[in-house]
Amino acid sequence: MNKKHIVLSSAMAGLLVFSATPTTFAHDMLDDALVEKGQEGSQALNEVPVLEGTKNVGNWKEVGSAQLKQYDGVQNNTADVYAYDGYAYVGTHTRNGGEGGVRIFDLKDPSNPVEIAKFADDIPGTWQEKVIVKKVNTEEFKGDLAVVSVQQLDREAPESKGGFLLYDVSNPESPEKLGFWEMDKRVPGTHELYLTVKEGKPFVLAANPYADYYTHGKEKDFALVDVSDPSAPETIYEFDPRTLPEVDEDFNGYHWDSPDGKTRPVFNHSTMTDNNGDTALLSFWDLGTIILDISDPYNVKFEGRTDYAPDVQGSAHSAALAKGGNVLIETREVYNPTREGYEESYGYTRIFDIKDKQNPQLLSTFKTELVDDVEDGVTFANTVHDPKVHGNTLYLSHYAGGIRAVDITDPSNPEQVGVYNPAGGYFWGTFVDRNYVLGSDMNQGLKVLQKNNSNK
Template sequence: MKKKNVLRVTLASAIALSGFAPAALAHDALDLEGGQKGYREVFSQEELEALKIGYKFSGDKNVKNLTEVASIQIKPGEDGRQKNMADVYAHKGFAYTGTHTAGGGTGGVRVFDLKNPANPKEVATFATDIPNTWQEKVIVKTVNTPSFKGDLAVVSVQQLSRNSASQPNSFGGVLLYDVSDPYNPKKLGFYKFSDRRITGTHELYLVQQGNRLLLLNSSPYADYYTGGKEKDFQIIDVTNPANPQKLWDFDPRILPEVPANFNGYHWNAPDGKQRPVFNHSVITDNNGQYAYVSMWDLGTVIFDIRNPENPVLVGRTEYAPNQKGSAHSAALAKGGNILIETREVSNPVGAGYESAYGYTRIFDISDKSNPKLLSNFVTDLTFDIPPTSTGRTTFAKTVHDPKVQGNTLYLSYYSGGVLSVDITDPANPVEIGRYTPDGADVWGVFLDRNYVLASDMGQGLKVLLKNNSGGNSTRNLEVK
């Protein structure tokens, strides 16, 4: 494996981590019957700090393929409190970053002018108008429909709490903004979940089909919380961004292996295990023909969405009986014939499962009805498991999000930073670089021109120069 930097982890205070998990996390607490808790990724500031106390991470900002040219923290929110950063997206020389739950949430989307990538400027904030929420994901695209022409941003909105008594004005959904002038975003609409039992939208995607504009929506646990009234995966027509209309949603019961009594979360899988099933994320190909839905232990489910009112289930990825599923996110490569599936496994042990943190799987999907596993990409973190339960449950060592450019796969890896992987031969992926700043907590990664953008939960926006596309100098970075 060709790499110049290996993340080094030292247990400095095992007792400080006992019972805690890191803050680089995505989901709400799932309230199950009998007081049990399901998949949980929202934690208090105290729990966040426990990770920093318990682990000491050291790394290298300048490696063979990636060099840090800028690092900038986001400004405090409108309430004066410091927020933390979630995902990152780039469009036309601007970076758009979501915000997580620190500082009481409602940090909105931050816009950075990247005219000079070595000196990003935060120039606007939007999507702060729904109280007691957080805005993890933003997608921005240039669209042209009969109702709107310009640059459209869609923003996920999730409630901090579903307690209607304490937060009556909080609702989940999707905000839609005109960002044709990134300095002055203008609100166009809000796809609002009327049922407050739905936490909200976690990840989402935007694609245009001819004159039609589609929003693909991931709302974890919607099926469970509403008793099947609403579903976790929805397709919404936003051709008129001021008037979003739901076209279709996915009921997992259409799969022959999912029984009719599926309760919207627990799935009694054919391997004899009770597995979690919910929609975490979705992407499409560039033409909006196929959707790839990350349905956790149901795998990456592939739909033909050329008729969005009546999508056709095509196929899905599957897991060995000893693998936790945890299909978190996906990316496409090789003209859409290769599927990258990242699996967010925080607890690397469990009865009947392999001992491993989440790693990446690469599939040949030239036949989408029959995805074929080509390789598993693991790192030195994957099997670096503490011998006791103390400090074991942590997202610091699992993969998170994937992005692909040409034959290079980029992975956000929480405390592992950003990894670059050569997938020229998808059956033999090779790590070729790793950016790991001290105290890294990298949530998202995105590709913009000759740069890799990384969103660090605690440190803000990182701008990385791909050294193989112009050397490691920061001279002449200004975009004319």
């Protein structure tokens, strides 16, 4: 057994201790040992730093880098990254026991990101992956509102609980806690989330994997929550897969007997909206990307979903929109490329025309050179992870494959135009901020890259 397989076995063993989840999304198996694989340089891509490109990212370069601060001698690792009003907000993963909270970096000088605050670390035994910040102006709250996902490391731990936290970050150097949307103790928590503001009212879209399964339908994997009063968040809608004609009423909250004859995993992994907050995208693993009309948040309507050929693993992980909301980017986190009955491939990106949201049309797929390298069996390094779109450029975080820039001027013909892949890197997320691209490196912290053209 080579070193790569030894590392993965350690990660999977850790998962079994974590919970009795019927299966898992790959994040849960990214423990300390697996992340260290990037530091060993065992991936050929990481032996030499790569920073190259053509077209609009021809002058892409790293201008800044900052590791997360240690607290009480503990070094946490990054999860996702978000930028707002000159600051970067970096979530944390589970390394060294989690509880890393969200870190705020001042980006006034992008070449020297400075960590100025830590918050959302007050619930024991949890980790804080995702943070979204937006300006809110309601009767109950006026200011910059941050929402933070909270997930339990061990659901048996007495003091831990999952859901999402709400903070006032109007003064980024001194965040103030406003409220907590708490889930049933049996549910790991909120994995990814999004914050949208419609006609002045803020709403959180929460992806809560396995909620349906663990609560026997009492709570659902997707919740739409009115947070006009952040101290008293109110759930106003939940999506139930049983409302779809292709899902039987006896669906047990996880295993789906799909029309192609396979039993597929179904859970909500991520969610987001278009710029207007009219359309919600729910990444529902093998049920595809669910498209909801939330133009009236109190009267949500199902519009359509993506689907898969019988030999394609679903694994709808995250989504992004392009071309004014008419094009859907769907990333698929496939980390086991040799499942019986499916194509041999790691996760790659699919691009859809969704002008008719009731009938998404597949325009193209985008694959890196990594996805067909299946000889080592199971690894996270080769699958795509998170997408972000800025103009006609799609940015993809790719774990040990770095950050990829893809020209989608013609969505039916995506073309890779840039790669950023420093030695030892292991990228969870990426975010476009002004003329900069941010990357959350699970090994090395926050990375700041400069583009040569802010309009692309």
